[in-house]
Amino acid sequence: MADKTKPLLAADRVRAYLTLVPYLLERGEVSLDEAAREFDVSVDEMRGMVEKLTVIGLPGDSGYWQQPHELFDINWDLLDEQGIIEITNDVGLRRVPRFTAREAAALLAGLQMVAAVPAVSDPGLVAGLIAKLSRAAANAPADVVIAPSAVDEVRDAVSAALRESVAVSFRYQAPDAEPTTRTVDPVQVLITNGQWYLQGWCHMRRAMRTFHLDRVSEPQLTDIAITHADAPVPDSFGAAGDDTAVTVRVPRRLVPLLGDYVRADNSQDDGDHVLVSIRLSDPRGIKRVAGRFGGQLHVLDPDVARAATREWAMAGLALYGQT
Secondary structure, X not given: OOOOOOOOOHHHHHHHHHHHHHHHHHHXXXXXXXXXXXXXXXXXXXXXXXXXXHHOXXXXXXXXXXXXXXXXXXXXXXXXXXXXXXXXXXXOOOOOOOEOHHHHHHHHXXXXXXXXXXXXXXXXXXXXXXXXXXXXXXXXXXXXXXOOXXXXXXXXXXXXHHHHOEEEXXXXXXXXXXXXXXXXXXXXXXXXXXXXXXXXXXXOOOEEEEEEHHHEEEEEEEEEEOOOOOOOOOOOOOOHHHOEEEEEEEEHHHHHHHHHHOOOOOEEEXXXXXXXXXXXXXXXXXXXXHHHHOOOOEEEEOHHHHHHHHHHHHHHHHHOOOO
8 A cells, every 4th residue: 555644854854863863862762653643653764764873973073973872873673673673772862860769759649649738730641640650769768657647637628618619617626725626618738847837717716827737626617608718827836925835955966957946045055956936837747857867866855855856756657667
């Protein structure tokens, strides 16, 4: 049967060459017939394009190709005997910078965290990025487990409440206080210093409030329509007078990693270490700070902060089958 494809115009031929090499590298081996159909050219024209690749490559210092490895090359026997195209020399196109295993693991963990933000991410897009990062690592990414928690349930409930424009109710346990049941018009969920927060209009306090999601449980959607979505959100996460001082001990060389937590009036030398008094609205939140230091930061007091950090670390190790 005669080949009815039209010959490529000059501009189309340039575009075809620009996409031909990535196409062939991705496929590994592909038949002349399949490649011709993909590029809408005749089989003879596709063979001519492939053959011309062998005179394309990286220019040398003088502007001309001087070494065989500087040119594209193909498996000529496979092409002549079976009509299969395979690039055997890609002039370094595969030699691209790659993430280390630890870098890829850190990015994978961050993407999985971003995927949990209500109404922010496209799950399909995040899944695609995670797959690409896994392939882009120089070695297999280090094992990372993103543990589901009660916070995930709260985020899901808030996301549903925002979609349906209804208030959400939940049980809230503030430090050193009796638990209360709150009904809130949700505005947004955000993360700061590794801590998740819900900002919304509290029907009990009749004002905009910020809630630590670690203190929220038993979330439920209500049939109450959201009416305070436009109320201004708080500029800060609580008054300084409500904060609790948490004392930590960290090697001097790692003090810069604490960033703004360290000031001249809240730190003192302790030999090769530095004692830092960090004020937090919830002392249990220090566990997320400690997690950045790989066991080098010691939480000294109060006891509630020590216990929360220890339990958090042990729960993480348990996910990896360690004690």
